[in-house]
Amino acid sequence: MIRFVAGRVLWAIPTIFVVSIAVFSMMRMIPGDPAAVMLGDLATPDQVAAMRDQMGMDAPIIVQYVRWIEQIVAGDFGRSILTNDPVLPLMLERFSVSASIVVLAVLFATLIAVPAGMLAAWRQGSFVDIGTVGLATLLLSIPSFWLGLMILLVFGLYLKWFPVIGYVSFATDPWRAATFLVMPVLTLTLVEIGVIIRMARASAIEVARLEYITHARAKGLSEAAVMWRHAFKNAFAPTWTLLGLILGGLLGGIAVTETVFTLPGLGRLLVDAIYARDYPIVQGCILLISAIYVLVNLIVDLCYPFFDPRIAR
Amino acid sequence: MSNQEQPLPVLDVRNLSVEIGRTGRKVVDDLSFAIPSGEMLAVVGESGSGKTMAARSILRLLPVPLHVAPASRIFFDGDDLASASDKHMRKVRGGKIGMVFQEPMVSLNPSMTIGRQMAEAQRIHLGLGRAEIRDRSLAMLERIRIQNPEKCLAAYPHEFSGGMRQRIMLASVMLTRPRLLIADEPTTALDTLVQRDVLDLMAELTSENGTAVLLISHDLGMVSHYVKNVVVMHSGRAVETGPARNVLVSPQHSYTRRLVDALPKRTEGGARDTSADAEPLLELRDVVVDYPGRGGFFMRAEPKRVVKGVSLTINRGETLALVGGSGSGKTTLGRAIIGLVRPASGSIRYLGRELLNESAAAMRDLRKDVQIIFQDPYSSLDPRQRIGSIVGEPLLLDKEMTPPARRARVEEVFLDVGLDPDFMRRLPHQLSGGQRQRVAIARAIVRNPAFVVADEPVSALDMTVQKQILHLIRKLQAKHGFACLFVSHDLGAVEQVADRVAVMDNGNIVEIGNRDDVFDNPRNAYTKRLLDAAMLLDRKFAGAA
Numbered sequence: 001m002i003r004f005v006a007g008r009v010l011w012a013i014p015t016i017f018v019v020s021i022a023v024f025s026m027m028r029m030i031p032g033d034p035a036a037v038m039l040g041d042l043a044t045p046d047q048v049a050a051m052r053d054q055m056g057m058d059a060p061i062i063v064q065y066v067r068w069i070e071q072i073v074a075g076d077f078g079r080s081i082l083t084n085d086p087v088l089p090l091m092l093e094r095f096s097v098s099a100s101i102v103v104l105a106v107l108f109a110t111l112i113a114v115p116a117g118m119l120a121a122w123r124q125g126s127f128v129d130i131g132t133v134g135l136a137t138l139l140l141s142i143p144s145f146w147l148g149l150m151i152l153l154v155f156g157l158y159l160k161w162f163p164v165i166g167y168v169s170f171a172t173d174p175w176r177a178a179t180f181l182v183m184p185v186l187t188l189t190l191v192e193i194g195v196i197i198r199m200a201r202a203s204a205i206e207v208a209r210l211e212y213i214t215h216a217r218a219k220g221l222s223e224a225a226v227m228w229r230h231a232f233k234n235a236f237a238p239t240w241t242l243l244g245l246i247l248g249g250l251l252g253g254i255a256v257t258e259t260v261f262t263l264p265g266l267g268r269l270l271v272d273a274i275y276a277r278d279y280p281i282v283q284g285c286i287l288l289i290s291a292i293y294v295l296v297n298l299i300v301d302l303c304y305p306f307f308d309p310r311i312a313r
Numbered sequence: 314m315s316n317q318e319q320p321l322p323v324l325d326v327r328n329l330s331v332e333i334g335r336t337g338r339k340v341v342d343d344l345s346f347a348i349p350s351g352e353m354l355a356v357v358g359e360s361g362s363g364k365t366m367a368a369r370s371i372l373r374l375l376p377v378p379l380h381v382a383p384a385s386r387i388f389f390d391g392d393d394l395a396s397a398s399d400k401h402m403r404k405v406r407g408g409k410i411g412m413v414f415q416e417p418m419v420s421l422n423p424s425m426t427i428g429r430q431m432a433e434a435q436r437i438h439l440g441l442g443r444a445e446i447r448d449r450s451l452a453m454l455e456r457i458r459i460q461n462p463e464k465c466l467a468a469y470p471h472e473f474s475g476g477m478r479q480r481i482m483l484a485s486v487m488l489t490r491p492r493l494l495i496a497d498e499p500t501t502a503l504d505t506l507v508q509r510d511v512l513d514l515m516a517e518l519t520s521e522n523g524t525a526v527l528l529i530s531h532d533l534g535m536v537s538h539y540v541k542n543v544v545v546m547h548s549g550r551a552v553e554t555g556p557a558r559n560v561l562v563s564p565q566h567s568y569t570r571r572l573v574d575a576l577p578k579r580t581e582g583g584a585r586d587t588s589a590d591a592e593p594l595l596e597l598r599d600v601v602v603d604y605p606g607r608g609g610f611f612m613r614a615e616p617k618r619v620v621k622g623v624s625l626t627i628n629r630g631e632t633l634a635l636v637g638g639s640g641s642g643k644t645t646l647g648r649a650i651i652g653l654v655r656p657a658s659g660s661i662r663y664l665g666r667e668l669l670n671e672s673a674a675a676m677r678d679l680r681k682d683v684q685i686i687f688q689d690p691y692s693s694l695d696p697r698q699r700i701g702s703i704v705g706e707p708l709l710l711d712k713e714m715t716p717p718a719r720r721a722r723v724e725e726v727f728l729d730v731g732l733d734p735d736f737m738r739r740l741p742h743q744l745s746g747g748q749r750q751r752v753a754i755a756r757a758i759v760r761n762p763a764f765v766v767a768d769e770p771v772s773a774l775d776m777t778v779q780k781q782i783l784h785l786i787r788k789l790q791a792k793h794g795f796a797c798l799f800v801s802h803d804l805g806a807v808e809q810v811a812d813r814v815a816v817m818d819n820g821n822i823v824e825i826g827n828r829d830d831v832f833d834n835p836r837n838a839y840t841k842r843l844l845d846a847a848m849l850l851d852r853k854f855a856g857a858a
Contacts, residue, residue: 159846211420214374215482218414219434220407234330308424309469 004311007301013193019290020072023283030277072287078280080273087284091266095251095288098258098265098300099166101181102250105188110243112195113187116233117200119207122227132197139194148260149185155183165262184261188254199242204235237307246301251296252289322347323525324371324389330382331549333367340379341367342549348493353519353526355536355557357572358546359775360746368495368529370532372410373402390492402628408438411486412525413515415498417478421470428466431485438489453484458515465692475639476507480514487518494519497529504638504802509846511600512539519672528666531775534576534805537561545569575776577805592665593626594764595650600624600659602649610739619645621820622659627764632790632797634811634828636804636843642820646801647766651683652676661766669797688769692748694741701737704755711760715764729792730785747778751785758789768800783809804847808832819827 035051037042043051052058056067071078077087111138120132156164162182170177207213208231216230217223255267266285273281306313324347331341341363348354358364370381371394391723394405406412413436414420422430435441441449447466454462457480470478479499486494496515497577500508503595516539519526530536536543537557541550545553545560545568554568564570600623601656603616620642627633637643648654650661652668661668663679663707671679684707687693694703706722714722727734730751741749755763771779787810790797801807807814808828815825816837824837835841 007767209376211414211424214369215414215420216422216433217374218372218406218412220403220405220437221433222403230422230425234422241565310423310471 004305008164008298008301012294015294016287016291019294020287021065023286023290024068025061027279027283028061029053031109033277062107068283077284081278082276087280090281091284091288092220093169094264094266094269097169097263097269098254099251100170101184101188101257101263101265102254104181106192106243106247106250108185108189109192109196112189113196114200114236114239115248116193117202117239118204118227118232120197121201121204121235122223124205124208129201129216133201136194136201140198142191144187144191145256145260147190148184148257150264151183151187151259169265180261180263184254184257184263187257187260188250192250195246196239196242199239200235203233203238204231207231207235210234220292230268233307237304240303248293248296251292277289314781318757320350320389321391323350324348324387324527325758326367326371327386327388329367329370329385329387331363331370331379331385331425332382334378334380338719339382341370344544344546344549344551346544346551346554348525348527350492351520351523351525351827352542353528353540354687355530355540355543356546357526357530357533357543359531360513360609361548363549364529364546365497366488368527370499371527372412373399373405374406374412380685392815394784404438405433407486407491408489409489409491410493410495411489412495413479413482413486413497414501416502417475418502421478421482423470425469425472426466427468427481427485431466431481434485434489438759440454449488450485453488454481455807457481457484457518461482476503476509476511477508479503479511483511483515483518487522487524490522490857491524492810493525493527495529498531499528500535500783501531505804505843505846506638508535532574533776537585545572553561575780593628594664595627596660596662597626597650598624598660598662600646600649600661602654603643603657604645616657619820620656622648623817623820625815625824625825627796627798629763629782630794630796631789631812632787632810634740634799634801634807634814636801636807636814637815637817638802638843640819641817643800643802644768644816646817647685647798648767649662650798651766652680653685669841681707681760682762683764684760684762686753686757686764686767686770689773690746690753691773692743693753694749696741698740699737699742700732700741702753703752704737704759705759707756723755726755726759729758729789745778746774747782750774750782754782754785754789758793758795761793762795764796764798766798766800767800769801771804771806772801779806780809786810804843 033048033052035048035055035057039051055062059067075088077091079086080090108291116132120129121290123129143302152164155161162179163176168176169182213226213231217228221229250268254265255271257263258265258268266289270282270285270289272278317724320488326347327345329341329344330339332339344363344367346354346356347443356364356367366375366379369375370379370385373381373387373389373394375381378423381395385395388755391412392401394402395406400495428450430444430448431453432443433451433729436448450466451462454465459465459477459481465473465481470481473481483499499515499660500511512535515526517544518524526540528540533543537560540556540557543553543557543560545566547566549569553560553564553569560569561573564573600620601618602620603618605616622804623642623646625633635643635646649656656669659669661681668676668679698706701720701723704726707720708719708722721739724734727737732751732755736744736748741752745750753770770786771782774782781807786797786799789795797810799807799810811828813826814828815822816831816839817823818839824831824835824840831840832844835844
């Protein structure tokens with residue numbers, strides 16, 4: 001078991017390392033000169049060259065990379081070219097907004113969709129099943145920005161239950177901060193429910209056919225005990241993987257939802273930085289997003305033996 | 314109650330019919346039988362005969378579209394289970410009637426410890442507390458000779474072999490001392506030695522507790538050793554009922570006769586003697602195969618030695634049977650010969666050419682001469698490829714062959730293996746197990762190989778189909794003259810096709826010789842044990858037949 005954990009953790013390191021190389025070289029390949037962007041339209045070529053020199057952009061690319069990595073290992077992600085703010089605190093602040101929405105949405109979606117999928121599977125072919133599958137398909141086919149706009153329209157503009165624009169941090173006013181989160185969380189929950197239901201149902205149907213389920217019934221267990229004690233843990237493993245992928249993907253920023261609800265999240269920070277050629281922020285964000293992705297999936301992997309003891313060998 | 318009076322049977326099934334949905338089609342049709350207290354009865358039939366559904370309907374465990382027809386009566390200790398409430402059924406299940414399933418690999422929950430799975434039925438039906446459950450479970454595990462019962466309780470099913478799991482399942486079912494045990498093909502997935510072991514244990518445990526047994530099986534020869542009465546089922550109906558001995562020795566119904574006829578017998582004319590040939594087709598010397606061990610991140614993997622220096626020869630046109638229990642290394646050796654696994658050391662010479670030094674390209678070239686037939690006809694054929702193209706695929710390697718010539722060759726092979734050429738357009742799932750195995754054989758012989766490895770080619774098939782396939786292999790061999798390495802744990806099958814027999818145990822060949830010598834005068838202790846177990850299962854009454 002310890003070996004399994006250590007192995008997985010050690011494998012995460014080279015993954016992040018490879019990602020850092022990819023991020024760094026990709027940024028150098030995007031056309032556009034950040035020095036020129038920073039100085040504006042009126043800069044002379046001499047001024048741009050001086051700026052490039054100051055930013056260390058004339059050094060060989062390997063040297064630039066090594067310098068960058070050294071700084072990051074020391075916790076220094078650099079400063080924004082545009083605002084000169086330090087990148088790390090900025091990213092973490094924006095990340096906390098995205099993360100609170102995403103974690104809540106995925107949690108709610110799981111709590112609703114997994115039992116719904118299991119029940120649908122258990123009554124395969126019944127009205128409950130057909131209704132659940134229909135709902136899942138419907139939710140899957142609605143684009144998230146449209147759903148977000150409709151929610152905004154109904155709950156924000158007509159009913160006026162929640163504030164439509166802006167954001168207040170939790171530190172300032174927790175209650176008001178929560179009101180800003182309701183609609184984005186609802187949108188994202190609905191969007192993710194569809195896919196989770198489908199996965200939960202499919203894997204529960206798989207498991208329901210297996211002999212140990214019949215064996216559990218033959219022991220005299222009630223249907224509920226068969227379903228939750230015997231089927232659930234075995235059927236949940238594929239859904240668990242899916243949840244890791246969803247969570248990892250969403251934590252990297254939900255740019256569309258953040259844009260619809262005008263929230264200062266990580267996704268919007270990244271998109272804005274790309275337009276502005278703000279290298280330090282883009283590099284920092286992508287590295288952070290990859291690290292989160294790797295980390296989330298690492299945690300998912302580490303939990304796997306709980307669902308399937310055959311894995312931890 | 315006086316002694317002369319017939320005691321009330323534990324289970325009395327009357328006019329049981331099982332229907333599919335509302336179609337009115339019946340998978341079990343008007344089946345009646347009774348089991349007296351403490352006795353064993355076997356329901357015997359091949360796949361699709363309805364025997365499993367009949368057994369499941371007793372506990373109301375039928376898969377969804379199936380249901381018991383209204384007129385059926387299932388009396389258990391006087392109560393009619395066919396009309397009992399769900400609540401009553403849950404009391405009966407696991408408490409008064411225990412059930413053991415066929416596949417030990419999938420009938421225990423992989424994510425639950427053995428201890429918890431053993432505890433469930435005791436908690437529900439006996440209402441015992443934790444400590445008592447633990448004590449009883451430990452005592453039972455000890456009783457069935459599991460080493461280190463404490464550790465077993467905390468272990469998960471995958472940590473045990475198939476035979477062990479089947480014993481554990483049996484033990485956990487017997488913990489509630491049921492009045493009736495339903496055993497659905499409890500040993501079909503196990504090899505001969507383990508089969509006998511599990512069945513003996515079952516007989517022992519049930520007779521200790523006075524438990525009646527309903528044994529479901531496809532193996533008439535095997536059940537005859539354990540039960541008093543048998544019911545032979547064919548397409549949903551009971552075609553013959555009576556004492557096992559009578560059914561075996563003088564079967565009345567034509568289907569039963571076919572079933573009895575399919576019991577393994579030695580082929581007439583005896584084994585062919587091919588050893589006189591000058592040059593052997595294949596010569597193995599000191600072949601060693603290792604499997605990589607499971608290493609850690611920093612630890613070097615310790616390889617596991619599966620084949621420990623095997624030497625043997627195979628002559629042109631002969632069938633050498635490689636016999637052994639699971640884990641003996643026989644399958645690995647077969648795979649090493651055709652190059653699917655690379656030996657760690659030793660030499661494999663094919664017509665004098667050393668295979669282990671050959672390049673990958675040369676090996677590919679050689680493959681046309683050497684083919685394999687796998688055990689499971691369900692997973693060895695690509696489900697999305699048509700039969701004709703599966704069989705014709707090896708011919709694509711021959712660049713000079715034109716499509717019409719290829720088609721003609723496939724058709725020819727189809728006829729050779731007894732398949733209708735019209736089947737070419739079908740997909741594997743549209744064929745029966747036996748037909749699929751014919752397809753696998755056709756694929757193996759389509760390029761006229763000189764050598765075929767058949768890895769347990771009949772162990773997934775019904776008895777009557779087994780017989781046909783074995784007959785087919787022998788016929789094809791006579792016609793085309795290929796040599797065959799017949800890997801099997803089933804001595805009955807081996808006896809029907811082998812010219813020579815090599816017995817493998819724990820990675821070594823422990824005995825090798827002509828079939829009749831090995832079968833009639835086994836010298837090695839392991840061979841004797843294997844033969845004992847097989848004799849017991851297959852030939853109890855065969856001499857009398």
